[in-house]
Amino acid sequence: MRQLRIVILKEFYHILRDSRTLLILFGLPLVQILLFGFAITNEIKGAKMAVVDASGDDISREMVQRLTASDYFIYQGRAGSREEVLHLFREGKIKMALFIPPNLQRDFYHGEATEIQLLADATDPNTATTLVNYATAIINDYQLEKLDAQDAPFQIKTELTMRYNPLLKSVYLFVPGVMTVILMLVSAMMTSIALTREKELGTMEVLLVSPLQPPFIIIGKVIPYFILGMVNATLIVTLGVLVFGMPVQGSWLLLGAETILFILTSLALGILISTRTDSQQVAMMMSLMALMLPTIILSGFIFPIESMPRPLQLLSNIIPAKWFIIILRNIMLKGVGFDFVWRETLILFGMFSFFTLLSIRNFKTRLA
């Protein structure tokens, strides 16, 4: 086994001596998780808001206070008229405006229908929708609270609870996603490149004409990437937990075991790619096109699978990342045990076995 050990050691030399490889291995996960955690987020904070208050009574003032007390809105000031608000919108000074009709307090306590109008800048429709939803929720809340206090005879309360992620934090979404993408990158792309590099530089020739059996050459070269995958997974989870307060409700052991399974699946994919080409360039392109893009787009990491057209939904089933993300979310957020993720685990395991068998079948003990 000295032979295997020296191949592993040699691969570590390659990795540690190439600054670009190091950057991809350790810089990328760090940047991605921080970027997704801090910058790229679908929460909206501090949207500027103007108010046209025709009532000017306690109720209207309290309502505005409620809105601006949240992190979501910043009170930009009162506006006199509709025209003034439109002007502010055009200048880009506000994202949302609130119109309060006259006599809000009177109508409110007399149970008469009143209408509050929300106006949002929909040049970015997602932001507009989110803002309107936030505002509506806050106003409804306030209204219910007031009515409750009044002890009104008839009232229907809708109580919304967002399970598993009550604050709808986007970091809960991104930590599993980034982890999946990075593991795919490290395990599949980096291994396929490392293996094809030996072929491209001609060193595979020398390795083959040696007593070390070809499967061990592969295993020796792949083990470092397995270790690095584990290091990366640990790094990402640690960052998620410590910096972003990502919970891990379920078993750490199960989380670790599932991560190992996914890394192995990705490694098998990387080996499979390397059996198909002799050029680093092609290996990289194949990894990017065939693995990274589907992993990012079709895995449910960024775009929900449920809202995809049917053919894409079906296609997403063959993407290992989809199942791993489901498993991760279940373990980390819902805190469920193996009995709830065994199906996804089985699918991943099936994929792992399939890719491994295919790699073995495609593997050449000679050059051609």
Place this chain on the structure above:
Amino acid sequence: MTTHPPALVFDNIHKSFGPVTALEGVSLEIGRGELFGLIGPDGAGKTTLMRILTTLLLPDQGAAQVLGYDVIKQWRNIRREVGYMPGRFSLYQDLSVAENLHFFATLFGTTVAENYDLIRDIYEQLEPFRKRRAGKLSGGMKQKLALCCALVHRPQILFLDEPTTGVDPVSRQEFWQILNRLQDQGITIFVSTPYMDEASLCDRVALIQDGHFLAVDKPGALAASYEHPLYAVKARDRFRLLQDVRQWPPTYQAFPFGEQLHLSTRTEIDPQQLVGYLTQQGHQEITVTPTAPTIEDRFMELMTH
């Protein structure tokens, strides 16, 4: 079994890559301890033959045994016993000299110390650079390191694919001296080269072109088998000289040979006859001297006739 099987035997080896035929039925037997040269131009099929013998490629047809092991069925045994140095520099450029050597020694289940006596001569020249990355070595040094790595497990047979291509003349000469010393240690060496002048340094050579062996013999015998009268011709304008000499009716073949021209004629001629012809063509500083044939003359003849 009375004796060892021969170091290398192959019979009627064919190999093609799609429409391109690389080898068309080559056969040979090489004895233990022989220094055998495979001489031929680029694209003759040298590397393909090397790769078949080192179990890296399968022949389409024909059989081959290395140290008595079949290259198709017993490739594992062969890979344990041979040393192989591919044509391209195939060491790890980002590993140092010492690390490369240690890696290959360990890969073959041995240590540098165990076989140090075999590589000492070569490694001593590399010693000052032992911490240097292999990629930063000069061409000659790289070849020496590659040879060390191919030798470190004391193989019984050494396959060297164009080890001196792209290496300066002094290093080339040194390299052949090293090969001679290895041969003295009992190692069989199968070396390919496009340089005709290296042929004379081998025990036997095979001339290969377009996947065929044109001749297999001792270098001296090959040169001696050249039967035409041969002259070394010189004049100031070498390019025009070649053209004019080829136009001359008695010429059998003519090709540049270093600074000179090697001209052979169909029958014995009087050198003055040629001098007269060339003077008539307006050449200056003409010298024509009879000379002994070399293996290159024989090769050119085999290639063109």
